[in-house]
Each structure stands twice: as C-alpha cells, then as structure tokens.
Amino acid sequence: MSGRTTPDDETSPLLGGQRTESHRAPAANGDTPAADHKKGDGVHLVWILAALWSGVFLGALDGTIVATLLSPIGAYFNRSNQSSYIGTAYLLSVCCFTPLYGRLSDILGRKGAMLLALSLFGSGTLLCGVAPSMDVLIAARAIAGMGGGGVMTVASIAVTDLVPLKKRGLYQGMANILFGAGAGLGGPLGGWLNDKFGWRSAFLFQASNVQPRSWPLIRNRLQVPILALSMALVLTKVNIPLPEEVRSLTIHTKLKRIDFLGSLTLVLTVGSLLLGLSLKSTEELPWSHPLIWGLISSSGIWAVIFAIVEIKVAAYPVMPIRLIKQRTPLAVSLANFFSSTAAYSMIYNVPLYFSAVRLNSSTDAGLHLLPHSIFLSCGSVFAGWLMRRTGKLYTLTLVSMSLAIVASVYVSLWNFNTSEFHLWLDLIPHGFGIASMITSTLIAMIANVAREDIAVATGITYLFRTTGQVLGVSLSGALLQAILTKQLRKRITGPEALEIIERIRHSTTIIPDLPTPLRVAAVTSYADALKAVFICQVACHTLALLCCLPIQENPLPATMEEQERLYRDRQMQQNQNSPQNESDTP
Structure with missing residues (x-):
C-alpha cells in the first residue's frame, strides 16, 4: 500500500460511516492563532x-x-x-x-x-x-x-x-x-x-x-x-489566542463543552485495564484471581459505554470516534501503541539481562543503556532536520521502524557467547529508530487532521503512547515471571527449593553469591525468560511497522501562511462532504 495519497482521501473514514461534528469556519480577518500571534x-x-x-x-x-x-x-x-x-x-x-x-x-x-x-x-x-x-x-x-x-x-x-x-x-x-x-x-x-x-x-x-x-x-x-x-x-x-468564536463564549458555555461523561468513562476504561495488569505483575496474582479478571472485564464494559457516549451523547467528545476511524490517525495511534509497548519493555528488561544473566553491577547494567539514550535524542533531531529539508516523512517512518526491528532481533539473539561489541552497540539502532519514528508519526497525525482537531488528535497520540508504555512494563514483567518461575522449578529441586526460588525471583543481587549449581540454574532461567520477552518485542515492533504502512504523506507547509491556507482548504472540503451539506444539495 502506498503512503503517497492526496489529502482529500483522509476525509473518508477507514471503518465506515462517521458522525461529523460542526466545524468552525475561519474567522474574519485571519482571527486565528496563526494570524494573531x-x-x-x-x-x-x-x-x-x-x-x-x-x-x-x-x-x-x-x-x-x-x-x-x-x-x-x-x-x-x-x-x-x-x-x-x-x-x-x-x-x-x-x-x-x-x-x-x-x-x-x-x-x-x-x-x-x-x-x-x-x-x-x-x-x-x-x-x-x-x-x-x-x-x-x-x-x-x-x-x-x-x-x-x-x-x-x-x-x-x-x-x-x-x-x-x-x-x-x-x-x-x-x-x-x-x-x-x-x-x-x-x-x-x-x-x-x-x-x-x-x-x-x-x-x-x-x-x-x-x-x-x-x-x-x-x-x-x-x-x-x-x-x-x-x-x-x-x-x-x-x-x-483561541478563535474568536471560542473566546466570546461564557464560562458556563465553555464548561458545557467539556465531555465529563466521556472523560469519566475513559478514565475507568484505561484505569481498570492498567490497574489489573499492574496488579498481575507487581502482586504476582494469577489470571484467575477475581480481582484481576474483574478489573479487566470491567475495562471492557466501560470501553463499550465510552464508545456509546462518544458516538451518541457527547457534543464535543474528548476522543472523537470519527478521528479514530480515519486512516492516518488510526495508523499513527496503533503504531505508537505497539512501538511504545516494545520500547519500554526493552528499557526495563535490558538492564535486568546484564544484572541477572551477565551478573554485572547495577551501575554497569545501567551504563549499557547510555548509547541508547544518546541516540534517542539524535534520532528525534535527525527526523526533524530531514523533514524540514525534504518535506517528506513516509519513507523516514518506515526506515526508522525497520531500524528498531533490526535492533530488537539482534537483542533477541544475545547469548553467553555474544561479544561485548554487540552488547554495547545493538541498542543504538533501536534508540535512533524509535525516536525518529515517534517524531515523524506525530507530524503525520497533525498534518492529516483539521486545525480544530489538532489538540484532540495530539492528546489521542499521547494516550496510545503512554498506554503502550505501561503495558510494555506490566505485560513483559508478567511474562518474565511466568517463564522464570517455570524454569526455576524445573532446575531447582529439594527441601528448600521454594524458598530459594522466591529469593531468586525477587532479587538478582543474591545470584552471584549462590553455590555454583544454583547460580547456573538461576542465570540460565533468567536467560530463557528474557529471550522470550525479547522475541515478543520483535513481534510488537513488526506490528508497529505494519501499522505505519497506511500512513498518508501530505505536504508539510514551510510557513504559517501556507499552513493556514492548507487548513482552510481542508475545512472547506470537509464542510462540502458533511451530511448537512449533502442534504441541502438538490
């Protein structure tokens, strides 16, 4: 699927019909933030x-x-x-x-x-x-x-x-x-x-x-x-300044524009899901525990209620469903979700690999993330510079995501024979690629929505990103502990086995001081568990790349005047395609 399509295509929903909000017409005399400021x-x-x-x-x-x-x-x-x-x-x-x-x-x-x-x-x-x-x-x-x-x-x-x-x-x-x-x-x-x-x-x-x-x-x-x-x-x-239409409203009218019911149901949806997964990871409760499945089930129920509120009830929804239905906003949101899930799993579990498998000190384990952190900044600046120079982002996004996949594959192949060269440098493409991809997809989101939707669309992007971050930590922790426990029970037996296993699971600092057979069992078990986590990171990055494919590449205005003209043209196009205008047409 090509990423080079015209802006007009973006007004058609990806998942069927959409309910269109009333759009603000451009104020006279350029009374917009772009003109006033x-x-x-x-x-x-x-x-x-x-x-x-x-x-x-x-x-x-x-x-x-x-x-x-x-x-x-x-x-x-x-x-x-x-x-x-x-x-x-x-x-x-x-x-x-x-x-x-x-x-x-x-x-x-x-x-x-x-x-x-x-x-x-x-x-x-x-x-x-x-x-x-x-x-x-x-x-x-x-x-x-x-x-x-x-x-x-x-x-x-x-x-x-x-x-x-x-x-x-x-x-x-x-x-x-x-x-x-x-x-x-x-x-x-x-x-x-x-x-x-x-x-x-x-x-x-x-x-x-x-x-x-x-x-x-x-x-x-x-x-x-x-x-x-x-x-x-x-x-x-x-x-x-906000547009004159908004500035002239009374406080009471402005408060009526806040989607309190949608906000409440969104908080309950996200909060229930993340709290359930966090408790599963931190408290090590089984999936069958009433608290875990109860919270996750309630999250699904609140999600349905939230969708109904946003589609049928809210006049100014906190998350307009019509945006999520559109091709590029949906693609950007999912790409940010999957990439953030994998990225935060990587950030939290790579130091654990060096502590539990390589038996390095906490300081040395943390230092292995330093090249990754440096290239996070470099990747973001490079993406911004390249988009400013070329005005293009589609190829940049795909190449950046591919770099992250290559890095995660290398990490998943780490073993006891991996050289120090790879242990220090394999994370660099990951940091560079993730930072570049997150920057370019944010611009893609902004470039594909109307001006009045920019703030809400940006909030949606950050929601999917932060949700992925928390899930990356919680789910990788749950997977790690499940596999680690299974491997330790297979390798460590005897009258005090359960106590030793619990100590190993809760603290990696005791591993270097264990007797040789127990130390080998602990290190090998951690290696097996982390390998499974790293393979899942490859899968998440691959899903993120697939989600990037439908992203559209619209022109990036070089001046605020060009940007205002683009927004006005897009708004006129959306107004012409709105159901109200269609019904007025003989």
Missing part, C-alpha cells in the same frame, strides 16, 4: 519555548528522581513490597488524564491548560514531600500524574500553534533533547539528594520540625525556582 519571531518565540519546555524538563527530571528513591522510600515506611506502586500510580494517572488536555486546551486555552497541568503536578509533588504514610505518598503521585501528562501534551500542542509543520519535527527533536537531559540528570541528582539529606529532600519542600535545616536551602535553590519560573513564564509569555 507572533509566530517564530526571535526572542518572543524563545521565551514561549522556555515557558513550555521548562515544564517538560521538570517532568522528566521528577520521573527519574523518583525512580531512584523507590528503595529508600520503601525502607523508610517499612513497606518495600508496595514501593512499585509509587511509579505505577503516576503512570496510571498520566495514561488516564493525558487525552483530556487536548480538549481542555481548546476550551481553557493553551495557557489555562498548561497552568492547570503545572498546578496539579506541583501540588502532587508537594504532597509527596510531606506524606506521612506510603498510602498518602501513592495518592500524591497519582495527583502529580494528573498534571504530568498534561505538561507534555499541552507543550506539544502549543508548539504546533507556533511553528509550521515542515519545521515542527525539528522543534520536537529539541524538546526531546531537553526531556532527555532532565531524565539523565534526575537519577544522579535523586541519589545525591537522598544520600545527603534523605529521600524527602528530593521532593524539595518546606522542612518540618524533624527535617534538616538545610532542606529549605535546597528547596529555594532548585525545585521552587524551576516550577515557579515555569508557571511565571507560562502566565506572562504564552498568549496564544
């Missing part, structure tokens, strides 16, 4: 990007800081078995609330939606620093996640308002570099703060009576300035 003009644009990307940097920094604190937090509350819920609660919240910001940014404006996201993120992080118990801390991370996903989504939407599509990928690459810098600094910074001042200092809050006096110093010098600076910059610099 200073697009891409020097210092003005720099300030806006600083406002948007400072939040992105802070979100990435926070994520890896918290990842380094799971063990000390679990030990502090004497509930280490629940420390994984700190990360799970955040990711679940991000998945559930990310798509809501697409519609909110159209109702509250980019500034309002970004301030809401930063406020929720900051409030949740503040509560983490003063949490008196593990339960409160987990709830606080969920609140932070409500804002964390919005920071990324709204920043992406706002940059799309400011930059023509032909240059959009390059700016996305620069944002990914900043995200990577935050993620890279978070781990070392979190470890240093924990060692120096205790885990609470990493959340950087006001000290209580039992906290060291130096905490306020850290707070004043680090987190509060970053968060306050980000909010101040958003408040003063991000002034991207």
Whole structure:
C-alpha cells in the first residue's frame, strides 16, 4: 500500500460511516492563532519555548528522581513490597488524564491548560514531600500524574500553534533533547539528594520540625525556582489566542463543552485495564484471581459505554470516534501503541539481562543503556532536520521502524557467547529508530487532521503512547515471571527449593553469591525468560511497522501562511462532504 495519497482521501473514514461534528469556519480577518500571534519571531518565540519546555524538563527530571528513591522510600515506611506502586500510580494517572488536555486546551486555552497541568503536578509533588504514610505518598503521585501528562501534551500542542509543520519535527527533536537531559540528570541528582539529606529532600519542600535545616536551602535553590519560573513564564509569555468564536463564549458555555461523561468513562476504561495488569505483575496474582479478571472485564464494559457516549451523547467528545476511524490517525495511534509497548519493555528488561544473566553491577547494567539514550535524542533531531529539508516523512517512518526491528532481533539473539561489541552497540539502532519514528508519526497525525482537531488528535497520540508504555512494563514483567518461575522449578529441586526460588525471583543481587549449581540454574532461567520477552518485542515492533504502512504523506507547509491556507482548504472540503451539506444539495 502506498503512503503517497492526496489529502482529500483522509476525509473518508477507514471503518465506515462517521458522525461529523460542526466545524468552525475561519474567522474574519485571519482571527486565528496563526494570524494573531507572533509566530517564530526571535526572542518572543524563545521565551514561549522556555515557558513550555521548562515544564517538560521538570517532568522528566521528577520521573527519574523518583525512580531512584523507590528503595529508600520503601525502607523508610517499612513497606518495600508496595514501593512499585509509587511509579505505577503516576503512570496510571498520566495514561488516564493525558487525552483530556487536548480538549481542555481548546476550551481553557493553551495557557489555562498548561497552568492547570503545572498546578496539579506541583501540588502532587508537594504532597509527596510531606506524606506521612506510603498510602498518602501513592495518592500524591497519582495527583502529580494528573498534571504530568498534561505538561507534555499541552507543550506539544502549543508548539504546533507556533511553528509550521515542515519545521515542527525539528522543534520536537529539541524538546526531546531537553526531556532527555532532565531524565539523565534526575537519577544522579535523586541519589545525591537522598544520600545527603534523605529521600524527602528530593521532593524539595518546606522542612518540618524533624527535617534538616538545610532542606529549605535546597528547596529555594532548585525545585521552587524551576516550577515557579515555569508557571511565571507560562502566565506572562504564552498568549496564544483561541478563535474568536471560542473566546466570546461564557464560562458556563465553555464548561458545557467539556465531555465529563466521556472523560469519566475513559478514565475507568484505561484505569481498570492498567490497574489489573499492574496488579498481575507487581502482586504476582494469577489470571484467575477475581480481582484481576474483574478489573479487566470491567475495562471492557466501560470501553463499550465510552464508545456509546462518544458516538451518541457527547457534543464535543474528548476522543472523537470519527478521528479514530480515519486512516492516518488510526495508523499513527496503533503504531505508537505497539512501538511504545516494545520500547519500554526493552528499557526495563535490558538492564535486568546484564544484572541477572551477565551478573554485572547495577551501575554497569545501567551504563549499557547510555548509547541508547544518546541516540534517542539524535534520532528525534535527525527526523526533524530531514523533514524540514525534504518535506517528506513516509519513507523516514518506515526506515526508522525497520531500524528498531533490526535492533530488537539482534537483542533477541544475545547469548553467553555474544561479544561485548554487540552488547554495547545493538541498542543504538533501536534508540535512533524509535525516536525518529515517534517524531515523524506525530507530524503525520497533525498534518492529516483539521486545525480544530489538532489538540484532540495530539492528546489521542499521547494516550496510545503512554498506554503502550505501561503495558510494555506490566505485560513483559508478567511474562518474565511466568517463564522464570517455570524454569526455576524445573532446575531447582529439594527441601528448600521454594524458598530459594522466591529469593531468586525477587532479587538478582543474591545470584552471584549462590553455590555454583544454583547460580547456573538461576542465570540460565533468567536467560530463557528474557529471550522470550525479547522475541515478543520483535513481534510488537513488526506490528508497529505494519501499522505505519497506511500512513498518508501530505505536504508539510514551510510557513504559517501556507499552513493556514492548507487548513482552510481542508475545512472547506470537509464542510462540502458533511451530511448537512449533502442534504441541502438538490
């Protein structure tokens, strides 16, 4: 199937008839964000990007800081078995609330939606620093996640308002570099703060009576300035006007445009599914457990209710089904889902391979991801540069996804005889290809929808991406533990076998100190289990490549004027094809 088709084809649904929302006509005198705002003009644009990307940097920094604190937090509350819920609660919240910001940014404006996201993120992080118990801390991370996903989504939407599509990928690459810098600094910074001042200092809050006096110093010098600076910059610099039709509405009318019922059913659909899979992985419950199948079944029921609400009830649906029916949005969403599932499985399980199979230290295991992380940024910038230079993305997308497949095949072939050369370099094509593919598919999504659908379409893209990330971690963990347990029980027998097996499953640090027969059994079992996980990653990447094939390649405008003309032409075409216009035709 060729990816080079005309823009007109995109207005026809892939899965049958569609219900068309009323489209906003272009306001007179170019009264649109593109016409009203200073697009891409020097210092003005720099300030806006600083406002948007400072939040992105802070979100990435926070994520890896918290990842380094799971063990000390679990030990502090004497509930280490629940420390994984700190990360799970955040990711679940991000998945559930990310798509809501697409519609909110159209109702509250980019500034309002970004301030809401930063406020929720900051409030949740503040509560983490003063949490008196593990339960409160987990709830606080969920609140932070409500804002964390919005920071990324709204920043992406706002940059799309400011930059023509032909240059959009390059700016996305620069944002990914900043995200990577935050993620890279978070781990070392979190470890240093924990060692120096205790885990609470990493959340950087006001000290209580039992906290060291130096905490306020850290707070004043680090987190509060970053968060306050980000909010101040958003408040003063991000002034991207909405169309006059939306600006003239009353608050009550704007609130009526929020799809509360659709949002609720979407949260219940995604939340039930991810919570069930997360509990299966973290609590090691069987699939037959009432809690697991109950949550997954309820997710299916809520999904049906959500679809009915979006098709029949919501006037302004949070996830317009008509978009998902269209060829390119559907292809992009599925490609992002499968690629993110495989990518996050890779990121979480490759270090485990070096710890449990190669018996490297945690530091050495983490270092093997360094080339991958570096080329993640390189791939995104390269994709942006190439799209800016050529105005094309279809071939780039397919080649990028093919690189990820090649890398995942190499990883699946790792064994005890694999050379250090391959162990260090096989992940490079994966990082480069995934970053390039995610950047190009985001531009493909934006280039194939009407202007009024850009915010919602961006939210949908991030929803499928983040859902894939959580599923990649949860499902790979469940598969790993199932195969590992089976192999260990086959290889380790005797009166204390069950106790030894449980110790090996829960901690790889004991493996080097085991007697030789047990050590060989543990290493071989982990190798078998991880090989199965890596093969599944190849399958997911292959599915992502197949999903990329139907993506259409539309022209990428080089200026905002060209982009506005393209959007107006597409809107006129959609209005002509709408059922109302057809019924008016004699």
